[in-house]
Amino acid sequence: MTEPTPSEYVIQTEALCKRYGAKLALDHLDLRIASGRIHAIVGANGAGKSTLFRILLGFLPPSSGRASILGRDSQHLTPTDRGRIGFVNEEHTLPNWMRVAAVTAMQRHHYPRWDQRAFDEVIGHYHVLPEQKVGQLSRGERAGFNLALTLAQRPELLVLDEPTLGLDVVAKRAFLESLLYSNAAGQCTVIYCSHQMEEVERVADNLIILERGHLMNMSAPDDFCARVMHWVADIPFAGPAPASVPGLLQVQRIDGLHHYLVLDQDEDFADFLKASGARSVQSMPVSLDRAVNGFLAKNHAVPAAA
Numbered sequence: 001m002t003e004p005t006p007s008e009y010v011i012q013t014e015a016l017c018k019r020y021g022a023k024l025a026l027d028h029l030d031l032r033i034a035s036g037r038i039h040a041i042v043g044a045n046g047a048g049k050s051t052l053f054r055i056l057l058g059f060l061p062p063s064s065g066r067a068s069i070l071g072r073d074s075q076h077l078t079p080t081d082r083g084r085i086g087f088v089n090e091e092h093t094l095p096n097w098m099r100v101a102a103v104t105a106m107q108r109h110h111y112p113r114w115d116q117r118a119f120d121e122v123i124g125h126y127h128v129l130p131e132q133k134v135g136q137l138s139r140g141e142r143a144g145f146n147l148a149l150t151l152a153q154r155p156e157l158l159v160l161d162e163p164t165l166g167l168d169v170v171a172k173r174a175f176l177e178s179l180l181y182s183n184a185a186g187q188c189t190v191i192y193c194s195h196q197m198e199e200v201e202r203v204a205d206n207l208i209i210l211e212r213g214h215l216m217n218m219s220a221p222d223d224f225c226a227r228v229m230h231w232v233a234d235i236p237f238a239g240p241a242p243a244s245v246p247g248l249l250q251v252q253r254i255d256g257l258h259h260y261l262v263l264d265q266d267e268d269f270a271d272f273l274k275a276s277g278a279r280s281v282q283s284m285p286v287s288l289d290r291a292v293n294g295f296l297a298k299n300h301a302v303p304a305a306a
């Protein structure tokens with residue numbers, strides 16, 4: 001595959017930093033996201049995901065470094081630039097006092113590329129009536145309505161910050177189907193931030209992991225999964241010191257067996273376990289949820305010792 005040219009990146013940051021007082025939320029972040037497909041950004045609470053989105057969309061200035069979106073400097077976006085970007089966040093901020101029909105008419109008027117078919121397709125997943133006030137809609141209905149409005153704008157780039165938070169399984173599925181429909185139709189690039197790995201597994205083509213404002217991974221989800229392996233070893237005593245275990249993410253002792261979750265280890269890891277006293281060893285692949293959460297848990301903040 002050839003490298004995309006700079007104009008083919010929908011997002012580009014260079015040494016991007018954001019400091020809130022003593023806290024560095026984004027730490028010299030260099031990120032390039034190519035146009036097309038669905039990109040998931042994941043990371044522990046406080047990793048900097050929302051801060052990155054706010055800077056990219058021009059709602060917040062960086063402390064230093066640069067950020068651009070659709071080839072435009074995030075700090076100088078014009079209304080025309082903003083019209084090319086759809087943004088949905090978990091708050092689904094819409095005017096509560098307005099009726100669904102009035103909000104829809106207003107948006108249709110505002111966006112010249114309005115696609116009624118896309119709106120009808122998405123809203124059809126939800127039992128939303130035109131005469132209802134936005135404030136009367138359930139959380140899932142509001143999410144669906146917001147996504148329908150956003151997709152109907154026919155954005156070139158859709159940015160979603162935890163859009164399915166608090167939705168039930170059916171509403172979540174409807175939301176993801178709408179997302180896949182819009183992407184499959186080749187209408188836009190989707191950048192999506194979520195803590196829900198089963199969703200990421202289902203929809204994302206590219207997995208971006210942020211940790212404390214640093215980029216830790218950018219690859220297909222399957223490729224990341226393949227880097228993490230679960231090993232079970234029958235070691236009849238304490239086992240090797242955790243600090244000496246290569247690539248260790250997690251260790252547990254269950255029913256007398258040692259379970260190791262390790263990163264970037266090949267078959268040599270079996271030799272390491274045998275040299276550490278293992279009578280038998282076995283390796284198995286892990287789900288994306290286990291791989292990502294094991295990876296994030298390694299450096300997760302722990303309570304200070306009493």
Ligand SMILES: Nc1ncnc2c1ncn2[C@@H]1O[C@H](COP(=O)(O)OP(=O)(O)OP(=O)(O)O)[C@@H](O)[C@H]1O
Pocket residue numbers: 020021023024025043044045046047048049050051052
């Ligand atoms: N306005 C602010 N003032 C001070 N600190 C802030 C502010 N906004 C965010 N932070 C801090 O910056 C860091 C990154 O926050 P951010 O909201 O970007 O994380 P996140 O990855 O979106 O987290 P979550 O998954 O919990 O939503 C956090 O440590 C947070 O406490």
